[in-house]
Amino acid sequence: MADAYPHLDSDALAALSPETLAVAAGRPERGHDTPVNPSVVFSSTFVGLGSVGEGARGYARFSNPTWEPFEEAVARLEGTDVPALLFSSGMGAIAGALSLVPVGGVLVAPAHSYSGTLGLAQSKGERGELELRSVDIADTEAVVAALDGADLLWIESPTNPMMEVADVPALVAAAHAVGALVVVDNTFSTPLGQRPLSVGADVVVHSATKYLAGHSDVLLGLAVTADDALRARLLAHRTLHGAIAGPMEAWLGLRGLRTLALRVERSQETAGELARRLEGHPAVRRTRYPGLVSDPGHERAAAQFDGFGSIISIELDDAAAADALVASLALWLPATSLGGVESTIERRRRHTAEPLTVPEGLVRLSVGIENVDDLWADLAQGLDALD
Secondary structure, eight states: OOSOOOOOOHHHHHTSOHHHHHHHTTOOOOOTTOOSSOOOOOOSBOOOOSOOOTTOOOBTTTOOTTHHHHHHHHHHHTTOSSOOEEESSHHHHHHHHHTTSOTTEEEEEESSSOHHHHHHHHHHHHTTSEEEEEEOTTOHHHHHHHTTTOSEEEEESSOTTTOOOOOHHHHHHHHHHTTOEEEEEOTTTHHHHOOGGGGTOSEEEEETTTTTTOSSOOOOEEEEOSOHHHHHHHHHHHHHHTOOOOHHHHHHHHHHHTTHHHHHHHHHHHHHHHHHHHHTOTTOSEEEOTTSTTSTTHHHHHHHOSSOOSEEEEEOSSHHHHHHHHHHOSSSEEOSOOSSSSOEEEEGGGSTTSOTTSOTTEEEEEOOSSOHHHHHHHHHHHHHTTO
16 A cells, blocks of 8 residues: 555645635645544643744644644635634634724724624724724725725625625725725625635635534634735734634534535525515515626626625515514524524614614525525515515
């Protein structure tokens, strides 16, 4: 039996498609009787003599070998060989990225985006840590006008839950022209839908709780950058603030990543069909999904995305209608998270932190991998009852 086995080096990995990378990246080196999957390391500390400097494990808040395969795989998916940084939650990664705004600096951010991002940014603004400028991220001219003196531009595209689509390449170029960093929250699109680093974004963040892990069973976040200096700053934030993932969660996240392409392909196809049916239902006042030709963001999304994602937002007459729909469904789960194998639904303004510009009757749907006709039958009976 041969002592050496072929191995995918950095160049070979870079040549693979994202669908293959999700399966192949972050594997142990091959050898006779070596495991196919990385091991879970449960240890709070590591043996060592002498100084604990850069690159040393030392203590489990600094490093854990279970994080690293997941960090490698997601970095590869985002198009860089600089390892990603795994955080204890999406908010941990978001907090790390927002720490890049200097004290007293200017943050330009979407008026509609993940409520946790908005809440943290607003809190920092109220404490005088930064100046927050809220913009319609789909209005490129308005965003560019707001960038004067900015230190960091935050992009979410599509936005949560309004599904607005930004011109990411144009905004990255405009931000860099004034010396601002750019962070893109890529949770909705995943690296299969867009790779913001490839158009110059400085940092990409994910709530890996959602599509990357994909099974609604772990809280995890990731920050990815191709810049070693930025990574060092994000790593220092993670270490000093203790926003570290547990080893079991990290292992589960990587296991979930292996099926990312299959899950996204299925849920995305189903979402497109459901969006078309929802658009035609008389109880639905408006359907937002970038895959619809009628959607304001369609042309931009078609140019920038590899697929239109699995999130749909619909507007009903009012909060009562939205609540009645959600309460009537047996298959769709009334839950706040998204990106899992199961389909979830919720009226977003039930959260008091949601911006007042989000309509009271807006319902966000996260489409899972169930049969499309089963999902539609459940939705249709609820919508029909509203007429």
